Structure formats: C-alpha cells, structure tokens
Amino acid sequence: MATEEKLMAAEEIEVRSRELGGLGIPDLRRHNIALMSKWWWKFAKEESWWKRLMKDKYPNEDSKWCPGKPFNSAGCSPWSQIYKVKDEFWKYAVISPGITGDDKITWLLNSEQNFSVHSMYQQLTKDAYAGLAAGLEVADFPHKPAGKGYLVRQMSISCAPFLVSKSIGTNPPNSLRISPVKKPDPAVSLLQLCVNLRELRQAHAVLVKTCLIREKRAFGRLLWSFASLHDHDSRGLDYAQKLFDLAEIPRNSFMYNALMRAHSSHGDPRRAFMLYAAMVCEEVEGDSSVVPDDFTFTFVFSACAKFNGISEGKQAHAQMVKWPVEFGVHSWNSLMDFYVKIGEPGAAVLRLFEGIENPDVVSWNCLVDGYVKSGQLETARELFDEMPERDVVSWTIMLVAYVNAGLLTEAARLFDEMPERNLVSWTALLNGYVHMGFYSRALDVLEEMQSASVHMDALTITTLLSACAGLGALDQGCWLHMHIDKQSIRVDSHLCTALIDMYSKCGRIDMARKVFKDTTDKTVSVWNSMLGGLGTHSFGKEAVKLFEKMMDDGIEPNEITYINVLAACNHSGLVHDGFRIFNRLMKDQGLQPNIEHYVCMVDLLGRAGFLQDALEVISNMPMKADGAIWRALLSACKMHGKVELINEIGRVLIELEPSNHMNYVLLSNANAFVNRWKVVGKLRKEMKLKGLMKAPGCSSIALNGVVHEFVAGDCSIAESRVISELLYAMSNHIKQDGFKDF
Incomplete structure (x- = not known):
C-alpha cells in the first residue's frame, strides 16, 4: 500500500x-x-x-x-x-x-x-x-x-x-476464573468452530500455546476433529496419525477410536485392526492396558468386515467376550453385522442375537439380513413379520432380498406397503425392474419419484439412464441429463458411461460424442461405452481411431474394450482392422481372448464371406466352441447361401443345445431362405414334439413420453394396419435399392 x-x-x-x-x-x-x-x-x-x-x-x-x-x-x-x-x-x-x-x-x-x-x-x-x-x-x-x-x-x-x-x-x-457451573470447555468450543484443515491447524496452535494440548480431553477432541475431516480432505487423517504418533500424553480409548473410525470408514481397514491390536497391548501407568469402550469393537468389526478379515474378527470376538467389561448393544450389533458380511449362516447370527439382553431394531435388522444372505428368504420374512419395531432399513432389507431373487411382484407389493421410503428403497426397486428388462415400469417409478419430490443421486440416475437406453426413451433421458446439470450432480465415470450409452442407444450419437468430449476423467469404462456406441452406429473407422488414441493416451484396454472395437469392425466390415486388433489381443500379456472375442471374429469373417477362415479360427480356439460361435457361423452361411454348411452346422447346434428353441428357429429360417421347405416343416414338427415354443418377438419405443409395445402377431393396436402397410412399402423400396435381405 x-x-x-x-x-x-x-x-x-x-x-x-x-x-x-x-x-x-x-x-x-x-x-x-x-x-x-x-x-x-x-x-x-x-x-x-x-x-x-x-x-x-x-x-x-x-x-x-x-x-x-x-x-x-x-x-x-x-x-x-x-x-x-x-x-x-x-x-x-x-x-x-x-x-x-x-x-x-x-x-x-x-x-x-x-x-x-x-x-x-x-x-x-x-x-x-x-x-x-x-x-x-x-x-x-x-x-x-x-x-x-x-x-x-x-x-x-x-x-x-x-x-x-x-x-x-x-x-x-485466578481473578478471571469463574464459577464451575455449566462452564464450557474452551478446547471443545474452539474445535467445534473449525470446518477445514487450515482452521484446525490454527486451533492446534492455540491449544499448544495455551497448554491445553496437555489435557487428554482437549488432545482427544483435536485428534477426533482431524480424523473426522478425512470425509472431504484426505490430509486430515494423515495429520491425525502424526499427531497420535507424537503424543506426549498417555493415550486412551477415545484417541484410538478416533483413528480406528477414520481408517475403517475412509482409510485402510487393516490399519484400523492394527491400531486395535496396539491398543490392547499398550501399557498405561505401569501395567494396565487401554480398556476398549462400547465404540471400540464397533469400529473393529466394521474394519474386519471390509477387508474380509475373518480370523481377525473372530479373534476380536473372543477378546470381547473375555474382557471384564459389559459392552452395550452397539458392539453386539456390529459383531452380528460382521458375521453376516463374511457369509456365516443365519443360525450362527441367531445364536448371537439370542445372547443380547435387549435387542434393538438394528439387532433385528442384522438377524433378518443374515437369513437373507444365507438364501433363507422365507425364514427372513417370518422374522421380519415378528419384529416388534421396524425402520426404513428393515423394509429395505426385505425389498432388496425380493429384488435379488427376481420376485418383482412381491417386491412391488412390499414397496407399496412401506410406511417410509428412502432413496435406497427407490433405487432397489428400479434396479430390479431394469435388471429384469422391465424398462417401462422403471420409468413409471421415475414418475412416482418426481411426484414425491425424491432427491435422486448419481446411482439412481445411472439406473434410470439404463432403462431409457433399453427403451429408447430419449425424452426421459434428456430430462435426466438436464436434472444432473441443474442439481450440480458430479458426473463420475459410472454416470458418464450411462449417459453415453443412453444417447447411443437412443440414436443421438452426436450427444454421446459431446458427453465423451466434455468428460475430463475418462476411465476405461467411459472409453468402452463410446467405442460401443460408435460400433452400434456403424462408425467402425472412427471406433478404430478412438481405440488407437486410447492406447496412445496410456489407457490399458480390458476385455470389453476389445469386444466393442471388434464388434465395431464387424458392423462396418473392417476385416483387416479386426484381424490386426485381434492379433494385438493375442499378444497382450495381461489378457486372454475369451469366447466373446472369438464370436466377434467368426461373425466378422463370416459376414465378409471368409467362411473357411472362420472355420479355421474355430478349430484353433483354445476352448470348445459354444452355441454362440456356431450360431454366428450359421447366420453367415444363410447370408451367403451355403446350403451344405447350413445343415452340418445345424446338426452340431442341436447336439450341443438340444433344448434351445433358438437353434431350431435359426436353422428353420436358414433353410427357408434357400427354399428348403421340407426341412423347415420337419424342424417345426420336431420342435412341437419336444415342446419347444418360440417366445413371440416384442419391441417397444417411447414417443412423446408414451411407451408403445409391439408383439409379433398382435393386431390389437389401432394403427397396426397402417404400420404394416408402411413397413411393406419400406421393405419394397429397400429391395429396389439392391438390398436382398429385406
């Protein structure tokens, strides 16, 4: 100045x-x-x-x-x-x-x-x-x-x-000291005001200067504050660990708990158990060790469950039982949760439950979850019905159990009965619908969430974007994208992948490119999604260039990367590029081609007319060819009219998968394509005798927010006649342009 x-x-x-x-x-x-x-x-x-x-x-x-x-x-x-x-x-x-x-x-x-x-x-x-x-x-x-x-x-x-x-x-x-009635602790008052590492370090300096740092309570609160800061600043835990290691006063259980909690939640769970081991071995005032309190074992069992420390957790269990201290229900609940997460049967969890004098709702939740994880769904439901009190977690445990078992009707009924729902409950139901392919129901749930003003997180939106991709619901997908921007939701790799996949499958490859370009943190899953989208839209050369750029940027490809780029070459007929990329995969020290990679290569060669080369690839495979390999080759034989190979491959398929109706349908269609109607009749008769029924084809499309479903042979739709006439006219027009497969 x-x-x-x-x-x-x-x-x-x-x-x-x-x-x-x-x-x-x-x-x-x-x-x-x-x-x-x-x-x-x-x-x-x-x-x-x-x-x-x-x-x-x-x-x-x-x-x-x-x-x-x-x-x-x-x-x-x-x-x-x-x-x-x-x-x-x-x-x-x-x-x-x-x-x-x-x-x-x-x-x-x-x-x-x-x-x-x-x-x-x-x-x-x-x-x-x-x-x-x-x-x-x-x-x-x-x-x-x-x-x-x-x-x-x-x-x-x-x-x-x-x-x-x-x-x-x-x-x-002394003249400044006042009556001890409700006198606030100056260290606690100071630390409660700190919201970041810089302020905590300033508070640390004040405690040192005022000598309050020598008091166990003040030191413990300071340590806890630094360790808790790790939620949004990883340096907090490092600072807390150094403070703990350099402590000049005897350490107590509160100090150990502060670090164990932080390591268990955000750091290294093994480090949390090591702290517990050091705690029980540390001598204080000559011969006594630090005595664990009711929170100590809560953090210990949580840490053991996270790193699958079965022997460590059981060791801590034995020490807890032998310790001459009465531990509260929180410690026993954490122990039950540990045994549930390491896969112990429900009966083992039940024995622990019966030893708790006054089990609370968390105890009941652990017991029900134990039977769910053991696959004993009926017993879990009986216990759920017996619960004296239920919270939203209780309902969600049963809801997730029904969803994972594929019992969506029961899951939806339970969801409707829930007195209170949280985001986990909504997301669990959505996951069930999407996993089973009921995309339209998932979007119905989205409308309910909007009506209930439910705040969606990245995981929920990722699930909904998968439903939009499966249904081609571009309008809902765009709304979700705008919601992400409006709510300033962080676009992580999972969410970015879902956005690219949604736009690609809804026909907006331009928007998929934009999302990919705007993403700064491009993980391998993001690259894979973009490669898959380009392949679906037959931008094979662009996909190959993107794959090369990915390699130049030092991104290690995985198995899905090679599947997507080979599929892109397949859709665009890039035989040379496909062979080159497949050979690179063969030489990759960290990866081995699996059956899906070979399916891509057989399909690529077959579509291009190199049927003998495709057969050679099959004969040189390190594993036995499955139905997918032979179906890819059969489709290529149909495309090129290779009658002699059609029946030979058909026999192999039926011997390999005699109960798969798709093999009969594909073989029947191939023979019909070359006008071998007697063989077609024989195959259909054989299907009927074996009781094999082809599920009617079904497709759907979302238009103006309404989902329209079409089932093969269903003429109940009012516009079905107009649609059929339009399809017939389009087919004739395509045939006139030289495409014989229509």
Whole structure:
C-alpha cells in the first residue's frame, strides 16, 4: 500500500513488530484498535455483501467510507456502533482487580470461558451487530449473510490467535476464573468452530500455546476433529496419525477410536485392526492396558468386515467376550453385522442375537439380513413379520432380498406397503425392474419419484439412464441429463458411461460424442461405452481411431474394450482392422481372448464371406466352441447361401443345445431362405414334439413420453394396419435399392 494511504494504526503494527517482535503492541488498547483499523481498511477497499449492507444502511454518509478518513472519526455511525458493542462486551466480563478495559475483553474473546459469544450476539441490536460486522471483518475467512451466528463464530475463532495478551499471558489469572457451573470447555468450543484443515491447524496452535494440548480431553477432541475431516480432505487423517504418533500424553480409548473410525470408514481397514491390536497391548501407568469402550469393537468389526478379515474378527470376538467389561448393544450389533458380511449362516447370527439382553431394531435388522444372505428368504420374512419395531432399513432389507431373487411382484407389493421410503428403497426397486428388462415400469417409478419430490443421486440416475437406453426413451433421458446439470450432480465415470450409452442407444450419437468430449476423467469404462456406441452406429473407422488414441493416451484396454472395437469392425466390415486388433489381443500379456472375442471374429469373417477362415479360427480356439460361435457361423452361411454348411452346422447346434428353441428357429429360417421347405416343416414338427415354443418377438419405443409395445402377431393396436402397410412399402423400396435381405 502507498504510504499516504496507510492508516496510522496499521503502520504502527509494522513498525512495532520489527522493534519488539511478534505483533509488538505493548498496550492492548492500541493493539485492538490497530487490528480494527486494519480490518476497516480491507472493508473500505474491497467489495463484499456486508459493505453493500452498510452503504444501504447509511446512504448519506459515503464520505465516511474513505480509507483516508481517521478511523476514530466521531461522526462515523458504524464506528459508534462498534463502540456500543464494545460496551456490551464489558457487561459480560468478570469484575476483577487489576484487569480492566481491553485486557478483560481480550481474554474473554480468547478463552470463551465467561460467556457464549453466539448467545451474546443474539442479544445485541441489529444496528450494533451490523457495525461490528463492518469493523471486525477477517480477510482469510468466508463471509456469507447466513444469519448472526455464522459470522460471529467465524470471527470469534479468527480473533483467537491474534488477541493473546502479553500482560495476561497464556494462563489466565485466578481473578478471571469463574464459577464451575455449566462452564464450557474452551478446547471443545474452539474445535467445534473449525470446518477445514487450515482452521484446525490454527486451533492446534492455540491449544499448544495455551497448554491445553496437555489435557487428554482437549488432545482427544483435536485428534477426533482431524480424523473426522478425512470425509472431504484426505490430509486430515494423515495429520491425525502424526499427531497420535507424537503424543506426549498417555493415550486412551477415545484417541484410538478416533483413528480406528477414520481408517475403517475412509482409510485402510487393516490399519484400523492394527491400531486395535496396539491398543490392547499398550501399557498405561505401569501395567494396565487401554480398556476398549462400547465404540471400540464397533469400529473393529466394521474394519474386519471390509477387508474380509475373518480370523481377525473372530479373534476380536473372543477378546470381547473375555474382557471384564459389559459392552452395550452397539458392539453386539456390529459383531452380528460382521458375521453376516463374511457369509456365516443365519443360525450362527441367531445364536448371537439370542445372547443380547435387549435387542434393538438394528439387532433385528442384522438377524433378518443374515437369513437373507444365507438364501433363507422365507425364514427372513417370518422374522421380519415378528419384529416388534421396524425402520426404513428393515423394509429395505426385505425389498432388496425380493429384488435379488427376481420376485418383482412381491417386491412391488412390499414397496407399496412401506410406511417410509428412502432413496435406497427407490433405487432397489428400479434396479430390479431394469435388471429384469422391465424398462417401462422403471420409468413409471421415475414418475412416482418426481411426484414425491425424491432427491435422486448419481446411482439412481445411472439406473434410470439404463432403462431409457433399453427403451429408447430419449425424452426421459434428456430430462435426466438436464436434472444432473441443474442439481450440480458430479458426473463420475459410472454416470458418464450411462449417459453415453443412453444417447447411443437412443440414436443421438452426436450427444454421446459431446458427453465423451466434455468428460475430463475418462476411465476405461467411459472409453468402452463410446467405442460401443460408435460400433452400434456403424462408425467402425472412427471406433478404430478412438481405440488407437486410447492406447496412445496410456489407457490399458480390458476385455470389453476389445469386444466393442471388434464388434465395431464387424458392423462396418473392417476385416483387416479386426484381424490386426485381434492379433494385438493375442499378444497382450495381461489378457486372454475369451469366447466373446472369438464370436466377434467368426461373425466378422463370416459376414465378409471368409467362411473357411472362420472355420479355421474355430478349430484353433483354445476352448470348445459354444452355441454362440456356431450360431454366428450359421447366420453367415444363410447370408451367403451355403446350403451344405447350413445343415452340418445345424446338426452340431442341436447336439450341443438340444433344448434351445433358438437353434431350431435359426436353422428353420436358414433353410427357408434357400427354399428348403421340407426341412423347415420337419424342424417345426420336431420342435412341437419336444415342446419347444418360440417366445413371440416384442419391441417397444417411447414417443412423446408414451411407451408403445409391439408383439409379433398382435393386431390389437389401432394403427397396426397402417404400420404394416408402411413397413411393406419400406421393405419394397429397400429391395429396389439392391438390398436382398429385406
């Protein structure tokens, strides 16, 4: 800043700092006024919401906002309000001999022992509060007009490191101590205000300077705060671990629990168990070890379940039983959940359940889930009906069980009976419909969710996009995409893959390209989805180029990558490129071609007319050819009219899969294509004798938000005659253009 623009107090801070060290203000009154002046300077120079608020409040005093104006101008309304607030501070101060004025205010701000800052500000007038907000703005912290409490909490912690008085020191004199009635813990009060790593590190410095760090409670709360920060900042757990390792005070169960919880939830679950092992072995005060509490085993069993530590979990179980401590229902519930997740039978979980004196709803949920995981659905339902109390988790466990068993009718009935639903319940039902191919029902559920104003997450939207892709419901798919943008939902690799797949299958390959281009985090699944979309739309050459770019970018292809790019070559007749890519797969040290890769190659060669080469590929396969291989070759023989191969392949297919009606249908159609009607009649008669029935073909399309379904042979649709005439005309037109297969 230019010298002429500096405020007197701000300049004095700089000068005194060099002369005396630190802040260098021996007089607390001048110290505080200097800080106020410094903050006032920032207020005058920069735009902010509260500056606009103050200008609106004092519209006729623009001259008072000039930074060159003396900070103690008598006519400045905001400053007069600040001093009114200062007077309010004194009302809450303890009357102590020798401690007066600014000394008193400084200590109260620093320790928060004698009053609640938040409560005090709620009693101030709006004018006084606005004045204080204008004068005590802190540059390094966010400012939002979210009510008085938010700004006050931000300010109170921001002031703490700066307002430590030389005359008072780090320990308060006895005259400042107050009655112990409901006295708040200063460390807890300070840590509760911290929302990020930077603020926690500042709080850590304050605890060190005030010697509170030597108290177990303060140290434990600090450790817990850093470990809990790992939810949105991975550095928090690292900092907590270092703090724990360098602790100079005896560690207790609360400190161990803080780290075990963090490692179990977001870090390395094995590390959580290692901490437990160290905990029970650590000696405290000579010969006694740290005693686990009711939360310790909750974190231990959760960690063991996550890394499938069967022996470790059972070891902890034995120690829990032998420990001369009565553990509560939470520990036993966690133990039950551990045995459920490692696949123990429901009877084993039942024995644990019967040992709980007062099982709660979580205990019942674990028991029901144990029988569900064991495949004993009927027993699980009986226990569910016996539950004295159910929560939304109870209902969801049974709902997911029915969905996974393919019992969608029972799942839908249970869903309708649920008194309360959460997002997991909605998503479970959607997954069931999509997995079984009932896409239109899934979109019906979407309408219900919209009516109920259910907030959808990325997983739910991914499932719904799969339904849109399967149905060709472009309108609903576009709505979901707009919903993602509107709600600022993070587009991860799964969601991006679903969007590309939806647009590709709905005919909007241009939008699929755009989604792919706009994605910064392109995982292998995203590349695979784009390759599949290009192949479906017969952009084979573009798919091959994209595959080469993927390799150049250092993305390791997987089995699905090769399937999609080979299928793209197949649809576009790129035999040379297909062979080259297949040979690359053969040389890939990390992958081995599977049956699907060989199906792609046989289909590629067969469609191009290289039937002998296709047979050679089949003969050189390292595994036995299955029905899919022979059906691909049979379709190629039909396309090229190879009568002698049709019957030979047909016999192989029927011997390989005698109960598969598709083999008979495909062989019958191939013979009909070459006018061998006697063979067709014989095959249909054989199907009838074996009781093999072809399921009628069914297709559907979504138009203007309405799903239209078409079943082969069904003439009940009002427009069926018009549709048939249009299809017949299109078929004739295509044949006239030289396409004989129509």
